[in-house]
Amino acid sequence: MSRTAGSHGPATLAAIRKAGLRLIYEHGYEALTLRRLAADVGILSGSLYNHIKTKQDLLFTLVRNHMTDLLANLDQALAGLDDPVAALAAFVRLHVTYHMERRYEVYIANSELRSLEPENRATIVAMRERYERQLIEILDHGVAAGRFRVADTRVGAFAIIAMLTGICTWYRPDGPLGPEEIVRIHTDLVMQGLAG
Template sequence: MRTVGSRGPKTMEAIMAAGVRLIYEHGYDALTLRQLAREVGLQPGSLYNYIETKQDLLVTLLRGHLTRLLVDVDQALAGVQDPLEKLRVFVEFHLMDHMVRKADVFIANSELRSLEPENRREIVSLRRAYERRLIDTLDECVAQGRLAPINTHVAAFAIIAMVTGICAWYRPDGPLTKAELVRMHTDMVFSGLPIPDEKK
């Protein structure tokens, strides 16, 4: 007996969507393929028409998330010249994106340790590339005197840690809108950085 209605490409999408959700809720190790199969209306064995192994599912998910993130951040930064403005755009983009994609972000941060070494290397390097966008922007700021000389690596990690942290507790039905949260955190980031006064 074949379940009607969950065929082909749609099935693949359903598997990925359910995969993200279940890993987010239970963790990669606690996720069972039986659970995943049930969720998308298949028998466990049938998943193997779509994924090669459980590990492969995780890698595919993380790779997809991070490549999309890179594409999107580059698109957001494209055409922005002023480095301080670039910094603002990055922070705003990161906040909006991470509030919307809570689950993807969470597993990208917490399931690195579940990756086999080779896969881990690949995913970590994608993440580094993303962080690089912020470090480069800070370096530009310093180079152009828009920021006092600082350890831009440390600053970048602190900024990312803070703004990423918010996705750990942001809830769409909470008392603050996304726009408000974005403004508040952007303010904190900017006032936390040593920006020299400029002559008007």
């Protein structure tokens, strides 16, 4: 196989990550072969090692990049929000929107956590816990202020995240509802469920 014209450095690495994301989403991590990945990118199999160390390195990078982006977006969405109701609405908007736009990344981060080696898994779990903690803190603040009613904010946070993440299983960009309407429905459901 000949090298794809213009495929070098950062462009090739981006192509490898994009193809890896799609192939893992479609076939699963275990079924992914580096030969297939190289063929999809248009490079020789041995050339992959100029860009990734191993298949595990690729998976970890994809999941870590997803979590890094999610956390950065959440930090930005919550910046300057002291009111727990406003913060919760921002959390819901960010989570639902991100999960509609980044379905491949979300699916892989959830379904292939089991495929990460222990050290890599521990890193990702710590990042997930940081994300969950931010929602727990919002709920704690809302309960303390008398704005939310929830018996256990940790359980409440897990329930909210599970409900919101479910969008990955049914959302279609060509569906009857637009993103704004979907965000509004989810926000209403969460707020009504926590009404104090």
